[in-house]
Amino acid sequence: MNQPTNPDNTGLNTPPPNPFAEHTRQWEAFQYVYPVVSRRSKGLSIGINLNPDTLCNFDCVYCQVDKQVNPKPTTVDLDQLRSELSAMLQAVTSGKLWQHPRFADIDPTLQRLNDIAFSGDGEPTAAKGFVQAVDLVVELKKSFGLDNTKLVLITNATLLNRPNVEPALQALDANQGEVWAKLDAGTDAYYKLMDRSAVPFKTLLKNILACGKRRPIVIQSMFAKLHGTPIPANEFEAYTQRLAELIEQGCQIKSIQLYTVARKPLEPYVTAISDETLSRMAKQLSLQVPSTTVTWFGTTG
DSSP states (O other), X not given: OOOOOOTTOOOTTSOOOOTTTOOOXXXXXXXXXXXXXXXXXXXXXXXXXXXXXXXXXXXXXXXXXXXXXXXXXXXXXHHHHHHHHHHHHHHHHHTGGGXXXXXXXXXGGGOSEEEEXXXXXXXXXXXXXXXXXXXXXXXXXXXXXXXXXXXEEEEOSTTTTSTTHHHHHHHHHTTTEEEEEEOOOSSHHHHHHHHOOSSXXXXXXXXXXXXXXXXXXXXXEEOOEETTBOOOHHHHHHHHHHHHHHHHTTOOEEEEEEEOOOSOOSSTTEEOOOHHHHHHHHHXXXXXXXXXXXXXXXXXX
16 A cells, blocks of 8 residues: 655755766655656656556566565556646646755756656556556646646557557647657567567567557667677667668657666676767668667766
């Protein structure tokens, strides 16, 4: 049972971590909602963590979530989610959030709300209450007059074929929503090495294609060194081929984001690739899929 949350608790006495290096999903007594200032978004992203139980059907080697325990699945407490998000939106729109020690020194140009993102300790679409949570977030966004604020679903795409997920995606479509789908490999073998999931790779590709045929989507891809070795050239070529095939089949990929490790991963043998390497990969990918925008983000996030 989740503890009740005080909507007025914005925690003005918490010590300030580095706002760029510390992307913690813990915020005061909140269970589901957390603020992050990101160089990528050039502003504030309000995170919605529907998976505080850490359950996920991926076990990515670069994951930053401690999964040493085996928690039981929990249903999202919608009342608590409403209370927390209302308090966070009130703190943001009133300017009170920027008085918090954690954000007080943030450049004024970054003191803007960029998005509300379903991004947490597991796969958001797997959460019990995902559909209802999307409706709730849409409702609160409207009630605070945040018509131009984006909604983002960061997903591993494995469950996008569930019948109840598409209506939630349509609700996002109607409210400045974006789907950011994960694709870390071009072959089944490398997919199993990176994401360690029992969900077939072909299912992932099929779901990305179906979702992208209905709406423009963003592809997010993580590349890192495993035991000191970056992704082999033939594997990266296979990855670029999968993306080209998706586009040829009608998948609307509006942009591709390449990342590397920026914070400590769970597996110690996973390390960041250099900015130079990541930039070179992005240029190569741009030549393979010239119809879309390719950006990259190095170790500074």
